Amino acid sequence: MTSSTPRTDSSGSLPRASGWLGTLVAAAVLGIMLCIAAFCLGGRTSLEKTLTSLIYPLGATWLLTAGWILRSLWQRQWRVAWLPSIIWCVLSVCSSALFVDPVTRYLEGQMTSFRPGQDPPLDVIVVLGGGTSSGPGRAQAGESGDRVLYAAQLYLQGHTGHLITTGEAQTVRGVQRPGPAQETVEIWTQLGIPPSDISTSPGLNTYQEMRALKPALDAHWSGRRVGLLTSATHLPRALRLAADQGLTDLIPLAADHRWVDRPKSIQECLPSAAALAQFTRCQKEFLARLVNR
Numbered sequence: 310m311t312s313s314t315p316r317t318d319s320s321g322s323l324p325r326a327s328g329w330l331g332t333l334v335a336a337a338v339l340g341i342m343l344c345i346a347a348f349c350l351g352g353r354t355s356l357e358k359t360l361t362s363l364i365y366p367l368g369a370t371w372l373l374t375a376g377w378i379l380r381s382l383w384q385r386q387w388r389v390a391w392l393p394s395i396i397w398c399v400l401s402v403c404s405s406a407l408f409v410d411p412v413t414r415y416l417e418g419q420m421t422s423f424r425p426g427q428d429p430p431l432d433v434i435v436v437l438g439g440g441t442s443s444g445p446g447r448a449q450a451g452e453s454g455d456r457v458l459y460a461a462q463l464y465l466q467g468h469t470g471h472l473i474t475t476g477e478a479q480t481v482r483g484v485q486r487p488g489p490a491q492e493t494v495e496i497w498t499q500l501g502i503p504p505s506d507i508s509t510s511p512g513l514n515t516y517q518e519m520r521a522l523k524p525a526l527d528a529h530w531s532g533r534r535v536g537l538l539t540s541a542t543h544l545p546r547a548l549r550l551a552a553d554q555g556l557t558d559l560i561p562l563a564a565d566h567r568w569v570d571r572p573k574s575i576q577e578c579l580p581s582a583a584a585l586a587q588f589t590r591c592q593k594e595f596l597a598r599l600v601n602r
Contacts, residue, residue, distance in 0.1 A: 328380065335383070336376025347575045355574060362579045371400045371580045404580035409588045413568040416594055417541040420548070422563040431469040431560060432533035435510075435526075436460045437518060437547060438476025438489025439539075440565070441496065448492035453540050456564040457493050460538055461500050463562075469536065470506065472497065473525075475518040477511040515543075515550050516602050523554045538562035542590055546597050553601075 340363050347359035362368045374397045381390035402408045423431070442451040450457055463469050474497075476489030490509040498504055510525055512518030526535060539547050541563035551559050567587050 331380040331384070332373065332376045334376070335379040336372045339375055339379065340372055343575065343579075350575055355576070358576050359579065362576060362581060365582070367400070367404055367580045367582055367585065371397065371404070374400065400580055403588045404582075404585035406577040406581065406584045407573070409584045409591070410568055410577070412591045413542060413587055416545060416591055417563065417566060417568050419545045420561050420563075422541075422544075422561050423536055425463060425466065425468045428560075429534065430467065431463075431536040433471040433473060433530050434460055434463060434469045434536040434538050434562065435473045435475065435522060435559070436493065437515065437537070437539040437543070438474060438493065438512070441489050441492035443487055443492065448487065448495040450496065453565045455566075456538055456540060457496055459562075459564040461497055461502060464497075464502055464506070465500070471508065472502065472506060473508045473510055473522075475510045475512050475522070477513060479513065514602075515547055519547075519550045519554045519556065522551070523556060526556065534560060536560045536562045538564055540565035540590075542567060542594055546594055549598075550602070 343363065344356055344359055348356040363372050374393050377393040378390055378397060381387075381393065436456055440451055440453040440455070440457040441448055443449070460472055460474075464472055474490045474493040476493075478488035478491065479486055490511075494504070494507055494509065497507055508525075510518065510521050512521050535558065537544075537547060537551060537559040539562075542565075544561055544563050548559060548561055551557075567590075
């Protein structure tokens with residue numbers, strides 16, 4: 310009487326199942342080691358943050374990919390390990406603050422920003438659109454909303470006497486949405502800034518905004534101290550595009566800083582959606598430089 314062995318079938322499903330099980334075990338072991346390290350270095354708070362990062366979709370994908378690599382190396386499947394290794398490296402570089410922070414620091418540190426209280430006041434500040442969004446029944450500060458609030462702060466503190474905001478409305482599927490300029494004006498006036506001290510300028514992107522600003526600034530603010538305020542990572546590109554239009558005397562004002570000088574923790578090495586979003590912003594700036602936009 311012969312007995313059958315359950316090692317495999319014609320489709321090879323058992324080896325594949327065994328491979329996935331090995332990947333899960335390797336990922337679990339790595340995750341436990343990271344949690345132990347986080348607890349030893351930063352206590353319970355660090356442990357909770359690390360565990361949270363690892364169960365989010367991006368962190369879980371990163372951890373499973375690492376488990377795939379470890380399992381492949383353990384089983385000496387060298388030809389299999391190259392693909393997850395590439396995926397893991399891309400995820401690590403693009404979504405880990407450990408790698409994204411230096412790129413952000415480079416972009417934000419290319420120029421010296423206006424120093425309130427030390428530098429002479431500005432006659433007018435141009436605030437590029439993009440720092441607002443439409444909430445239920447009102448305008449609200451968006452992801453880059455610090456530029457809107459910082460401009461209002463400078464005005465209310467007496468560092469400038471006039472504000473210009475850029476951006477225009479767009480029509481999407483037959484519905485016209487409020488533009489960034491309109492939303493910014495709404496926020497500023499609700500903060501107590503007189504409408505007479507606010508101007509608007511059109512444009513759907515930075516290139517168009519600079520083209521529209523050139524004749525307006527030449528006509529009304531020639532020879533005056535004019536500041537250009539936008540997010541710190543975006544400021545070098547904005548000034549470059551302004552110079553291409555002949556606006557070479559604009560004074561840079563940086564807002565919405567993303568890089569902060571702080572001690573590194575184990576969470577800086579783990580992938581996060583915030584770091585991935587910041588990498589995308591930096592990538593956009595470098596790509597714009599390549600195409601001169």
